[in-house]
Structures are given as structure tokens and as C-alpha cells.
Amino acid sequence: MGHNPGGSRRARRPCRVASGCVFPAPFRRAFTVSGWLSVVILNGITAAAYLGIVLFIVRGLLRTGQLRTNRLAVATAAIFLTCAAHHLVHALHLLAGFDSHASHLAAGSDTGMLDAMRESMGGSVDVAVTASTALAGVIYLGMRRFYGPLLGSPAMFDHASEARYRQLAANLPHTSVLLVDCDLRFVLVEGGGLVTEGYDPQRMEGQLLRDAVPPDVYTQLEPHYRAAVEGNESSFDTVGHRTGAIFQVKTRPLRDGSGRIVGAMVLSEDVTAERQARSELEQARAFRDAVLTASPDITTVTAVDTGRVTWASRSLRSLLDGPNADGSVDDDRPSWSGLGRPDDATDGDDRLDGVVEEDIDVVRAADREAASLPEGESVSIRYRVRASDGTLRWLSRRTTPFRHGPSGAVAEVLSVVREVTDVVEAERALERAALQDPLTGLPNRMMLLDRIGSAIERGASTGAAAAVLFCDLDGFKRVNDTGGHAAGDAVLVEVARRLRSVLRADDSIARVGGDEFVLVIEALPAESGFDKRVGGGLAERVAERIRTVLAAPIVHRGRQYVVSASVGMVLVRKGASAQEVLRDADSAMYRAKQLGKDRIELFDDALRANALERAYVEQTLRSALDSGRRGAATLSVAYQPVYDLESRQLASFEALARLRDDSGAEITPDRFIPVAEDTGLISELGERVLDDALRTLAQWRFANPPTSVSNAPVTIAVNFSARQAQHVDMSAAVGAALARHDMAPVDLVLELTESVLLESGSSMLRQLGELRALGVGIAIDDFGTGFASLRYLATLPVSAVKIDRSFTATMTSDSTSSSIVRAIINLARDLNLGCVVEGIETLDQLDALPSSVQGQGYLLGRPAKVPADTWGS
Helix, strand or coil, rough: CCCCCCCCCCCCEEEEEECCCCCCCHHHHHHHHHHHHHHHHHHHHHHHHHHHHHHHHHHHHHHHHCCCCCCCHHHHHHHHHHHHHHHHHHHHHHHHHHCCCHHHHHCCCCCHHHHHHHHHHCCCCCHHHHHHHHHHHHHHHHHHHHHHHCCCCCCCCCCHHHHHHHHHHCCCCCCCCCEEEEECEEEEEECCCHHEEEEEEEEHCEEHHHHHCCHHHHHHHHHHHHHHCCCEEEEEEEEEEECCCEEEEEEEEECCCCCCCEEEEEEEECCCCHHHHHHHHHHHHHHHHHHHCCCEEEEEECCCCCCCCECCCCCCHHHHCCCCCCCCCCCCCCCCCCCCCHHHHHHHHHCCCCCHHHHHHHHHHHHHHHCCCCCCEEEEEEEEECCCCCCEEEEEEEEEEEEECCCCCCEEEEEEECCCCHHHHEEEEEHHHHHEEECCCCEHHHHHHHHHHHHHHHHHHHHHHHEEEEEEEEEEHHHHHHHHHHHHHHHHHHHHHHHHCCCCCCEEEECCCCCCEEEEEEECCCCCCCCCCCCCCHHHHHHHHHHHHCCCCCCEEEEEEEEEEEEEECCCCCCHHHHHHHHHHHHHHHHHHCCCCEEEEEECHHHHHHHHHHHHHHHHHHHCCCCCCCCEEEEEEEEEEECCCCCCCCEEEEEEEECCCCCEECCCCCHHHHHHHHHHCCCHHHHHHHHHHHHHHHHHHCCCCCCCCCCCCCEEEEEEEEEHHHHHHHHHHHHHHHHHCCCCCHHEEEEEEEEHHHHCHHHHHHHHHHHHHCCEEEEEEEEECCCCCCCHHHCCCCCCCCCHHHHHHHHCCCCHHHHHHHHHHHHHHHCCCEEEEEECCHHHHHHHCCCEEECCCCCCCCECCCCCCCCCC
């Protein structure tokens, strides 16, 4: 037999498995069979594991009712089911191929079987089996951990309940609905408010509270959520961490059908707008309360039908009685007052609390009117109430419609009440001041005229006569000059007391001027009248008693003052007015002054004619001063030249007021100047003349410039009367006039009579001194008429004297007059004063005067409306 290298035995070949190891044949066959079966078993186990996960998820979805809503869990179950099917198919495929490849194993060809197994597995056996098994285990454990608490928990709701919760969130646009289980894991999350705060509702479902929200939010929410799953309800506010919105969160337990707590329901509502509106409302209320508290007023709302006060800012008691001793206030709001009700207030009407009986009808009438007013209108009243201490207090109330009822009628009215006791008292004080002299307490001119008018009416109805006595104190100026105004006031008060003492109960007295008093004597017997015999009538006897009571000295601060009275009397006649009666009494008093003072003068026909004349002059003067009236009387200014007798040059003009009535008739200055002084028109008249004079001088200077440097500027002289000097601030008035016409003080000379200067008080002398210091000339008019001694020339602030025309008229025929003129001229020269001689009407008079003086008179130039161009020399 030939040699066979293998002999009869089959040569053994090594068998390599996937790991690359070489095993003997018996071992190789055993490994192949067991490996095949192991792969089949592992695929089956893997498929079973995946199916277990699928069943676990499906069971949980069915228990919790999330089969239709939890898409993530359903998708996961579907994936795991696909994996399970894949591994099961592999296991079945391997089992089916095991019989077909058994011949390879019987023939000892384990290699073919291994190749077939690899083909069936589609790859490396050991890697596929190991990886699949490990992956299934990891996934199973992970899903158990993630879905276990959720899917293993009791069923919280069914499909219908879930739909209702989600519909609830949809119907509440500002509210989010959240459901958590007992582990504080979100089961359902719905609501747009969460989205605005940066949360994803779908992502939150299945998450624990601690994982779904930031730590600070968790710290705030966890106690409330925990309390809810323990059976407690809560409500709290939280602020959104992103938008700053305010959320009101309400939590309550969620129970199943058996009453067992299975979780909690949370409602989170965005209340930002509501809280902001509430805050604004609270601020508005706080502002209103602060305003009402600070206001001295009470604001009330009153029902129209019942009269009940339904709301009040504070009580009437707190308004009238103020705080208690300890600082507290008895504020019984909304009760109206509690001050006590009027006796007849039995209808429960709060509006009548404390109202005095006389004013109840006023209050009720005002409320009826307010209820019928249109919107925006109001009715105001004043009424009295009695405070707790019994005093009467005045209230002011303004009421307006506030709220209308269903029928459209006013149901409630709004009232603002203020205590005005002080205001009423102040008004009454003003009324008294308007009708009463504040110093003496006597009635003033206004009330006096009313008393005279009443006396006239009573006389017309009863036939009883009445008399008016006008008293002017003599020497009162001397009291002010020596004792000051305090002494003057004391004298006036004492005079008022003494005059009251001579009157009967029906008589009246008034103070109508600084030192002027008027008495009204009523109920005179018809035959009393004015007896021409001294003291023959009752009125005369009263006048004599006035002189008697004033004769005694008045003592003030240790000094004695003596005053007398010039009294003018008039019988009140039928048909006369109060003004006419007072004017007649004043005329009689004026004549008593003229006849020597400290006497009684009766008003007669001559005085009546004089009174009518004065009334006519006053009316004409007022008409002339009212320059805007057409066809009225006219006031003009005439200018008379004054010459320097040495140089024969024009030195100045004197401005002279001229008055004509509406018919053109002239009224001389001696007629209208006294009337202007007595009526107070002298101030306006003097200002008009001063303005016209300065304006005319400026125009004349412009038209007549000086021909050489040696020519002295022409000045203007204006008269100032006694009353004018008393009524105006001379210094201010003159300064303003000079400024208006751009004139220098040296261009003006003020002429005042000797009597005005001698009777001037300290104030007027001070003003004259100020004007003289500025350069304004001060001249004594009508000098030498004998009112005072010559020593006053050394003390008065004067710059010139004007010799009265009465001396000039007789100086050429009367040696005495000539001597007086020469003496005055020499005195003026020695005192360095200017001297003007008035009334030069003849050449003899002019020749008799020295050249060192200035002259004025008809011979040199008559007064003219406009300075003549020929007046230059």
C-alpha cells in the first residue's frame, strides 16, 4: 500500500473561533452547539426585556389615563416594541437554521455551522449578544427610574378629567392650571402665564418641582405645595422672576373617588393689573383722606328721601368742639354730629342736628332746591348750630347733586360744610366799621344819613319835628400839635362821651369827620321849632348844654386840654333829603366859625341861599374836573407875569385857576376855592393846575429861549391851599409832577398863605423843608395881613414873601400903608428873602417901589390863558 501522509485517519485541523483561539475538535463541536443555543437564548431574553418595558409603560399609561396625551411615553414604548420584535425574529431564525446545519456538525464540519450562525446573526456573535443584552438592561433600569414614580402612582384622573382641567386653563387666559402628585411631580401643566416667565409647560410635565423651577422659586413654592398634598389650602402672592408680574397662587388638595389625596391642584393667576389698580385706588383713597383730614371742611353724602347722612369725612362735633384735653377727637363718623337735635326734629333728619330753630326752614329749603338742580350746579347757605358748650356757631354749606336713582331723580346730595363763625364776625365787624367810627364807637356819616332819613319819614307821618346840630370843635388842632395824636384821640373819645350825655334815648349822635360831630334831636314839640330867642327852643337848649359840657377841661396824662364847639342847627323840613339837611347844618356851623367860633348859629334863608350857591359851585366844579363830559363846565389856568423891577425882565408867571359853568359864566376863585377845600376836590384841582403850569412853562421856554447867559430862567408859581396841603403828600405830589414834565425843582415856586404856614403841623413843615432843600421855592402869599408875629419868618422854610394887594392899593395915599410896605421890603432884604409886590395897577404905585423888588399887577400884565410873547419885557 502506498504511503498516505494522513494514513487512514483524517488529519486534525485547527478550528478558530471569533476570538482567534485554537481548540481541539471535541471542544470545538461542544462550543459550537452551546454557542448557537446561547445566542438564541440571549436574543429571546433581550426581546422579553424590551417587551417588559413596553408592558410597563403601557400599563402605567393606562393606569394614569395618559395613553392619548403622553406622546413621549407612547413613542418610547413603540421603539422598545420594535426592538423586542427584532430580537425575537433573530431568535426564531437561529432556531429554524439549527436543524438545517446539523449535518455539518455530524460530518465533523463545525466550520460550516459557525459560518451559518454568523450569517444568521448578521455580525460578530459575541459583540451583538453582549451589546444587545447590556443595552436592554440599561434602558430598562433607566425607564424604571424615570417613569416608575409617574406610571406606578395611583390614577389621578381619567381622560374626561384631564380635558376639563385643560379646558379650565384655556377659559382663564390669565390663569395657569398645574397638577402635582404627592411627590410634587408635575402631572399636568397648562397656561400661557408660565410661558411668559420662561417655562415650557410640556417639558415641566413629569418633572419634580425642584427640577422644574429655579432654587429661589422652589424655596417659596415648596411649603405651599407640600401643605396642599398634606390636605391644607393656601393662597399667596409671588412675583415673576422674569417679567416682574404679580401672580396669586392658590393650592388645594386633589383627591380620588375614595377621598384619598393623590396630589394637589395649583391655580396661578396673573393679578398684576388688578393689584396695580388696587394700589392706585388705595393711593387715591389715601390722598383723599389726607386732603379731607387737612381740610377745615366736612364733606358729607346725604340721602334725599330720609335726610340721613350716609357718609361723612368727619363729624360735626370734631369741627365745632375740636380735640379733647388729651388731644383725642370725638369723631363719630359717619354720624353727623351728636350735638343735640332741635325740639321739633322728630323725623330722624341728620341734617338738622344742632340747627337752631330759626334756621331749620333755611336748611330744608336748600336741600329741596339742591335735589332739583342740574348736574354741576350747587346751592349755598349759611345757618347756625349750637355747639356742645351752648354757643352759637355759623356754618356755611354748599350742596350739589351727587347720585341719581334708577328713576333719574337725585338720590343723594354732596355737601361741603365749613365753620364760618370767624368770617361772619369779621363781616359784621366790617359792616360796623362801614357804619361806625372805630375810635369813638359812634355811627359814621353813612349811618347818620340813614338816621336823618328815618327822622324825616317819622316827621312826615307823625307831625313831630326834628333838628340836626352840626358841631365842629374849636382848637382841636392845638391839642394834636401839643399833645400828639394820642392826646387828640383821648379828647375825641371824651367829647363823644360828653355829647352822649346831653341826648335823650330817642336822639342820635355820629362822628362825621376828624373833629366834627352831628346830633339828631327827634320828637320835638311842634311849637318848639327854632325860637329866635336864645334858649327859647328845645334844640337851642341842647346846643347850649353842648357848650356847657365841653367847657370843662379834658385831662390826659396829667395835662389839661380845653376845646369848644361851633354849632350849626337846622330844623328838618318836610320834603328835604338827608343830604340836604346835613348840608344846611354844615352851612350854619361854617357861619358860626366865621363869626368867631364857640357859638351857635341857626340856619336861615340867607344861609339857604348860600348853601344853594355852594351846591351850584360844587356841581360846576365837579363837572369841570370831569373833562370827559361833553358840554360840561370848563376849568382853565390863566398866567399873570411877575417882573424884576430893576432889569424890567420877566421873572416868573403865577398860575391862576379859572372856572366857568356850562353857560360860560365865570365863577371867581373866592367862590369855588372854599368849596373845593370843603368838599375835598382841592387835591384834584391843585394837581390839575400844577400839571398845566409846568407843561405851559416848558412850552414857553421852548418858544422863548434866553437871549443871553445873564438872563435868569423864568419860573412858575402855583398856589397851595390849606386843605390841599392837608389832603396830599406835598413832597411826593410835587416831585411826581416835576418828573412828569422833566422840570427842575428850581423852576417851581409854591405859594402858601401866611395862615396855612402858621397852622402847619410838624409833618407839613418837614415836607416843606424837604422841597426847599431840593430847590423848590416857598413863598408866603398875602404877607402882612396880621396872622402872626414877624419872628416866624426866621423859622419857616420860605424863600420869598408877597406883599398883599391891600397895602399896595393905599400906599400912595396912606403913609401907614407906605411904611408897612417899606418895612416888609427891608425885612425881606435883611433875611435874604425875595419880595414880590402884588396889585400894582398905577404908575404912581410902580414909581413908589424900590427897584430891588419884583412887581405883579394889572399895570404890568393881566392874567392870560397863554403867556403873551410881549411879556419878555
